[in-house]
Amino acid sequence: MSSLQTLPYPHLLAPLDLGFTTLKNRVLMGSMHTGLEDKAKNFPALAAYFAERARGGVGLIVTGGFAPNVEGWLTPFGSRLASSRAAKPHRIITDAVHQEGGKIALQILHAGRYGYSPFSVAPSKIKSPITPFTPRELTLRGIERQIKCFVRAGKLAREAGYDGVEVMGSEGYFINEFLSTATNKRTDKYGGAYENRMQLPIEIVSRMREAVGTNFIIIYRLSMLDLVPEGQSWDEVVMLAKGIERAGATLINTGIGWHEARVPTIATSVPRGAFAWVTKKLKGEVSIPLITTNRINTPEVGEDIIAGGSADMVSMARPLLADPEFVNKAAANRALDINTCIGCNQACLDHVFQQKLASCLVNPRACHETEMVFTKTQNKKRIAVVGAGPAGLSCATELAARGHEVSLFDSAAEIGGQFNMAKVIPGKEEFHETLRYFSRRIEATGVRLNLNKRVGAGDLKGFDEVVIAAGVAPRNPKIPGQDGANVLSYIDVLLHKKPVGKRVAVLGAGGIGFDVSEFLVEDHSPTMDLAAWMREWGVGDPAEARGGLVKPQVGPPARQVTLLQRKATSVGKGLGKTTGWIHRAALKKKKVEMIAGVNYESIDAMGLHITYGEKHENPTLIECDTIVLCTGQDPLRELVAPLEAIGVKMHLIGGAFEAGELDAKRAIDQGLRLAYLI
Ligand code: FAD
Ligand code: NAP
Numbered sequence: 001m002s003s004l005q006t007l008p009y010p011h012l013l014a015p016l017d018l019g020f021t022t023l024k025n026r027v028l029m030g031s032m033h034t035g036l037e038d039k040a041k042n043f044p045a046l047a048a049y050f051a052e053r054a055r056g057g058v059g060l061i062v063t064g065g066f067a068p069n070v071e072g073w074l075t076p077f078g079s080r081l082a083s084s085r086a087a088k089p090h091r092i093i094t095d096a097v098h099q100e101g102g103k104i105a106l107q108i109l110h111a112g113r114y115g116y117s118p119f120s121v122a123p124s125k126i127k128s129p130i131t132p133f134t135p136r137e138l139t140l141r142g143i144e145r146q147i148k149c150f151v152r153a154g155k156l157a158r159e160a161g162y163d164g165v166e167v168m169g170s171e172g173y174f175i176n177e178f179l180s181t182a183t184n185k186r187t188d189k190y191g192g193a194y195e196n197r198m199q200l201p202i203e204i205v206s207r208m209r210e211a212v213g214t215n216f217i218i219i220y221r222l223s224m225l226d227l228v229p230e231g232q233s234w235d236e237v238v239m240l241a242k243g244i245e246r247a248g249a250t251l252i253n254t255g256i257g258w259h260e261a262r263v264p265t266i267a268t269s270v271p272r273g274a275f276a277w278v279t280k281k282l283k284g285e286v287s288i289p290l291i292t293t294n295r296i297n298t299p300e301v302g303e304d305i306i307a308g309g310s311a312d313m314v315s316m317a318r319p320l321l322a323d324p325e326f327v328n329k330a331a332a333n334r335a336l337d338i339n340t341c342i343g344c345n346q347a348c349l350d351h352v353f354q355q356k357l358a359s360c361l362v363n364p365r366a367c368h369e370t371e372m373v374f375t376k377t378q379n380k381k382r383i384a385v386v387g388a389g390p391a392g393l394s395c396a397t398e399l400a401a402r403g404h405e406v407s408l409f410d411s412a413a414e415i416g417g418q419f420n421m422a423k424v425i426p427g428k429e430e431f432h433e434t435l436r437y438f439s440r441r442i443e444a445t446g447v448r449l450n451l452n453k454r455v456g457a458g459d460l461k462g463f464d465e466v467v468i469a470a471g472v473a474p475r476n477p478k479i480p481g482q483d484g485a486n487v488l489s490y491i492d493v494l495l496h497k498k499p500v501g502k503r504v505a506v507l508g509a510g511g512i513g514f515d516v517s518e519f520l521v522e523d524h525s526p527t528m529d530l531a532a533w534m535r536e537w538g539v540g541d542p543a544e545a546r547g548g549l550v551k552p553q554v555g556p557p558a559r560q561v562t563l564l565q566r567k568a569t570s571v572g573k574g575l576g577k578t579t580g581w582i583h584r585a586a587l588k589k590k591k592v593e594m595i596a597g598v599n600y601e602s603i604d605a606m607g608l609h610i611t612y613g614e615k616h617e618n619p620t621l622i623e624c625d626t627i628v629l630c631t632g633q634d635p636l637r638e639l640v641a642p643l644e645a646i647g648v649k650m651h652l653i654g655g656a657f658e659a660g661e662l663d664a665k666r667a668i669d670q671g672l673r674l675a676y677l678i
């Protein structure tokens with residue numbers, strides 16, 4: 001039997017021979033800005049983060065983006081590689097990765113008009129819809145300077161010990177801006193016909209190849225599906241790919257969608273491997289290996305993509321944030337032990353867009369490797385954890401991994417707490433994976449799990465310490481008539497599956513109100529049906545429509561939903577930075593009416609009576625069959641006073657600690673941090 005047959009994921013884990021070097025498998029850790037790149041003083045932490053991923057077996061790592069000059073800055077004083085002096089501190093990163101047997105490439109990212117900086121430049125003076133600065137239009141000399149800076153960054157990366165570079169040519173950044181007529185209005189040799197517009201990336205790659213020599217990886221990230229009006233046609237994409245190959249690139253990576261595109265490309269509601277078909281279209285057009293990307297988060301998906309001939313390699317960025325040991329676990333046939341990225345963006349992309357250090361909702365150690373160090377306990381204790389929601393699960397399993405004797409109690413019949421409601425929302429199917437991961441961790445770490453057990457203070461005597469992770473109770477909004485049979489809580493709807501009428505008013509437009517609305521308007525989840533999802537978001541074949549944009553076709557909503565809030569601010573304002581627009585757009589497509597600035601006056605058999613504003617004006621009846629309350633939550637702390645009375649040492653985490661601003665990110669993080677302390 002050949003070694004190929006004995007590997008659990010034979011295509012994904014097969015080496016990739018690049019001629020002058022061989023990658024040990026087909027997994028690329030895709031580029032992801034973490035915030036640690038921006039200051040050299042953070043490079044030891046960045047090195048530890050990458051070293052952990054290299055140790056975990058990934059074939060090739062790509063760093064977050066480094067600008068080749070000030071004009072290419074993503075943010076003022078952000079990451080940049082423009083001098084030998086700046087290259088020196090990178091040695092700590094490349095050495096750390098090489099010591100673990102890994103390989104690493106530096107991404108060169110010129111932000112172009114996406115630069116959040118007054119120095120931004122572009123092919124034409126056209127402001128992007130997502131940045132406040134209008135870029136300066138480059139002269140021919142200016143373009144020449146940018147090319148030289150790209151080439152210099154390539155040489156500096158080599159000097160710093162990197163195995164290669166990735167030239168960022170997609171997502172609507174500088175290079176990509178030359179390729180579309182929407183952003184390139186030039187009339188000189190870099191504008192007009194596509195052959196002219198594609199001249200810039202060709203020159204960058206060919207001159208860089210000349211400068212760095214043959215034995216150095218150059219990945220070119222090529223925008224294969226722009227998803228914006230006036231995006232590239234498929235013929236143009238193919239023409240560019242051929243030119244990039246001739247110019248000397250080693251690998252072509254896939255870019256999907258400009259940042260300003262109004263089609264989700266990586267959120268959890270995007271079907272797994274949703275864009276592998278785009279890369280597959282390019283197979284056979286060039287002979288260098290192709291990398292595909294976006295929403296590939298399990299070894300099975302990666303294996304199927306490569307085995308099915310869609311690509312030669314898969315890029316995963318967030319999945320390696322979520323589990324640095326992804327590849328080793330896959331290779332050891334332990335895929336069920338992988339802590340799967342759920343595509344939420346809450347701790348990674350949302351943080352980066354808020355200028356905060358990135359991490360991961362399901363793995364709060366990500367980017368905190370030097371600060372959160374796992375140690376076995378020297379002082380074994382008997383600990384009870386009350387509540388097996390995200391907070392209790394993370395705390396209990398980490399305490400047990402550290403050597404404590406841990407009993408975990410939950411009154412429900414299954415672990416997961418509120419995640420059991422999140423997982424039934426169309427587009428949130430990934431939340432099942434976190435529960436699967438934690439059930440494996442419970443087994444692996446020896447936590448004693450007691451389900452169907454609602455504990456009282458008396459049950460907790462005899463433990464050295466008690467962790468209260470009992471979560472929350474729905475808030476009572478005290479609306480006259482709310483006890484009627486036509487009023488349900490989100491728990492009734494999502495957990496107890498109580499019947500809901502055809503016309504519904506959802507009260508409260510926080511994360512839960514939005515999720516409940518999505519649950520009520522969708523008959524089936526488009527996330528589980530790629531063709532339906534593409535129709536809903538208007539994604540088509542780029543051979544037939546420029547940029548792959550076609551007219552969306554949305555089916556009728558399963559119910560007529562009105563979503564209300566008391567605040568006068570726009571509905572959905574507090575949702576995730578990078579995902580809120582997707583939730584709002586999805587509900588608008590399903591004709592959900594969103595109303596802000598209301599007072600809930602009363603409920604009766606006809607529906608919900610509201611008024612507007614502080615003066616309670618314009619009384620209106622929202623006629624509906626069912627009213628669903630999603631009006632926030634309060635901490636569940638019924639155990640605190642009795643435990644204090646019997647003098648038990650106690651800790652509060654998750655919703656039980658604080659219900660305001662609670663989410664699973666905080667719950668899991670708090671659970672883990674407490675487990676490190678006890
Ligand atoms: P909980 O998840 O509420 O768990 C508490 C557990 O304690 C429960 O299982 C309960 O049965 C148990 N318990 C309580 N009292 C006792 C007792 N006396 N004895 C035994 N057991 C007890 N967050 C995000 O970050 N991102 C999302 O996308 C997201 N989507 C959501 C969608 C929905 C529909 C809902 C409802 C929530 C969502 N959340 C999301 C919120 C997230 O699920 C919560 O923030 C998180 O679950 C809080 O974790 P916790 O462990 O503190 O509490
Ligand atoms: P929330 O975001 O606090 O929203 C509660 C809603 O209820 C708000 O719209 C609030 O708006 C309204 N409300 C508050 N008090 C009220 C009262 N007394 N009477 C009537 N309405 C009242 O919380 P949530 O939706 O319950 O979600 C709980 C947590 O889960 C959130 O913190 C959220 O982060 C997390 N979650 C996240 C996601 C996600 O996708 N990231 C999804 C679901 C849940 P008004 O006061 O303006 O009416």
Ligand code: SF4
Nearest residue numbers: 341344345348360361
């Ligand atoms: Fe994935 Fe969410 Fe973690 Fe980001 S925060 S890596 S999207 S699980």
